[in-house]
Amino acid sequence: MDLRWFRLAWHRLSSSIGLRWSRLAWHRLWKPLLISALVLVVLTCGLLGLSGGSSSAGVRLRVKVSNGSSDEIHVCLCSDDTDLRPAAVAIKSAHMNAANPERLFFHFITTPELAPVFQELFAVYLVGISVEVHADAELQGKITSFISFRESSRARLILASPFNFAPFYLHEYLAIRKSSGQEVKVPDRLIYLDTDTLIMGDLAELQEIDLEGHPCGAVKYCLQTMDNYIDFHVVEELGYTNYDPKACIANRGLLVIDVQRWIALDLTGKIEMWLGHYRDSKADLWLGGMSQPPWLLAMNGKFLELSDEWNCNSLGRDSMSPEEAQSLRQSGFDHAALRNIGAKFGEYGGVTPYVVSCSATGKMLHFNGAVKPWAVAKIPLEQKLPACALPENMPPTKFEWEANVRVFCRPMKFVNCAELWAAYISEDVACALRDFDQEWGEDLDLLQRNLDAKRTKKAMDEAAKQEVEKREMEDRKQRESTERPLDAKRTKKAMDDAAKQEVEKREMEDRKQRESIDRPDLAEGQLSEMEPSSDRPPVITP
Structure with a gap:
């Protein structure tokens, strides 16, 4: 430790x-x-x-032990985050909005190192709520062995945590053996929640729903399709052709699981198979996310579609895509409504910030995205936070920011999504459950990553510069090697011409020399004709 x-x-x-x-x-x-x-x-x-002795025994700590009653509603959450605020809000909101909260039994899955600390914190700050903490080092190691992170992917590194994949192993975590060696009976139905959620509905509805033979139920989301996450060219190269790339996705932020059907269909094994394909594939098998794509591939649409109210998502996103913005306009938002909210259209039709209207009637509000409500202090002051329609069953709360708009002539009140989340945790509890070391640690990690990126870029720029200089030198040598024979040819021709001229000059001199030797009289005659001799009198012609 x-x-x-x-x-x-x-x-x-x-x-x-x-x-x-x-x-x-x-x-x-x-x-x-x-x-x-x-x-x-x-x-x-x-x-x-x-x-716990051996790692297979793991850790099983409890505030209250489940009695296995069929009346119990078993809710699971998974995280190795040392900041317990999000998990506490998810659990507390589910408990507060349940018609019969005594039926709720929460299972929290984490690391063996954190389990004792979380046990104490749940006991102190979630008084009256049944929570059981699970941890298993051996199972955690098994999950980790299937995970591979690619720098080329669009996924965030934090998503490579084994607890992002733990929801696919809930039945194994809950079946941790007791010290007596007897195996714990796993409930027939489990409800899984992401920790970045706010539960506004009664989870008993999900407990009673008929899954109609499906291994799980989830909420379909048709503003994104399978090919937004998965490269189906790679899938087909692997020999799998029974997929529709344009099929709607389902977000696994909330799952209702029939444990026996899940086991019978070996869905965990299928997910592991796809994780293996991702690890071994030369190209990126999926383009974004870490746990969502293999789950989508393993399920292939074979899930019961739950009501949209059970996954009102994107409360943590900072902007809307053009397709999502179009859906917003079609739902009755005009320019005046968006202006009152403070939303702006981008150059290509997107909207900033994200505007969430489903929160008015949503039974689960999902803060997926980078703008987490417990970390808004890190958001620049000039950045507008995601705006949410005020839930109809929201307890009386004073909000720092409100905007009243009309959508299809119906009045609606919008608030910062983060304030909805904050209403379920007091300042004192938030302070106690917050990990102060983590906050600055993340900042320092970010600074170090930025510094490393700067150094890497500088090294790459230097390498690129050297490569350019190398190529220029090679080009210069190539030109020189091409021009050298031509210069040599020109030089040789000039030398030959000079030699020829020298030969001709010598030949002319030799000829003159020979002529002067062979005809000396010619030289004298020429001289007498040109100049009269001084010893001879001039000849006078009559």
């Missing part, structure tokens, strides 16, 4: 009993006694986390 675990436990457990450490607290007289008590609690929790 590393130092980070102790730091997290120290911070969280001190918060749970109302003692927020400060610099002044270190000077209190009772510091030694308090430190000793906290160390004892932390060590006890640590031993609980390690007491």
Whole structure:
């Protein structure tokens, strides 16, 4: 168990009993006694986390143990995030909006290291709510072995967490063996929720729904199709042709699972098969996401379609695509409505920020996207947050921002989506469940990634520059090698001409020399004709 675990436990457990450490607290007289008590609690929790023996036994901690009653509604969440705020809000909102909250039994799946800490936090901050914490190092390792992340994909690295794939192994996590060796009976039906959700409806509706022989139920989403996620050219190259690339997707943010049918159809095995194809394929088998594409391929549309109310999504997205914006216009939003909300059209028809109208009647609000409501402090002040229609069953709440608009002449109130989420957690509880180390750690990681990217770009630019210089040098050598024979030819011709002229000059001189030797009288005669001799009198012609 590393130092980070102790730091997290120290911070969280001190918060749970109302003692927020400060610099002044270190000077209190009772510091030694308090430190000793906290160390004892932390060590006890640590031993609980390690007491499972072998990794196959795992960790099973409980606030309240399920009695296996058919009246119970078993709800599962999975996360290794040390920030417990999103999970707490998902659980609390589901409990508050249930007609019979005593029927709800929550299963939280996480790492063996975090399980003891989360156990204590759930006990303190979710009083009266049945929560059971599950962890299994061996199963976690098995899941991790199937995951591969490609830098060429559009997926975020955080999605490569094994707990993003844990929903496909719920029946295995819940079947962790007790110390007696007896296997725990897994409920026949499980409801899975992403932690970034807000439950506004009664989950009992999903418990009672007839799945009609399907292994699971999910909400269809037709603003995106299968080929938005998956490269079907690669799928066909692998020999699979029974897919419709234009089929609507289903978001797995909420699943209603028939455990026996899921096992009988070996859906977990099929998902593992597609993960293997993704790992071994030379080209990217899917284009975005990590766990969504293999689930879509394994299901291939064979799920019961749930009501749209059970997955009102995109509350965490910062903009709408042109197709989504068109749907918004068709639903009755005019220029005045969008202007009152503060939304703007982009150059290609998109809308910023994301405008969510389904939240008015939605039974599950899904904050999928990068704008998480518990992290809005990191969003630039000038950036407009996603806007949500006020839910009809929202308890009385004071909002920092509101906008009243008319959609098809019907009045609607919009608020920041993040404020809907914040209404289900108090400031004190949010402070206690927040991981302060993680916040700055993420920032430092981002800075380091930016620095690494800058260094990488500089190295790539330098390499590109050297490559250009290398090519220029090669081109210059090539030109020189091409021009050299021509220059040599020209030089040889000039030398030959010069030699020829020299030969001709010499020949002329030799000829003159010979002529002067062979005819000396010619030279004298020429001289007498040209110049009269001084010893001879001039000849006078009569």
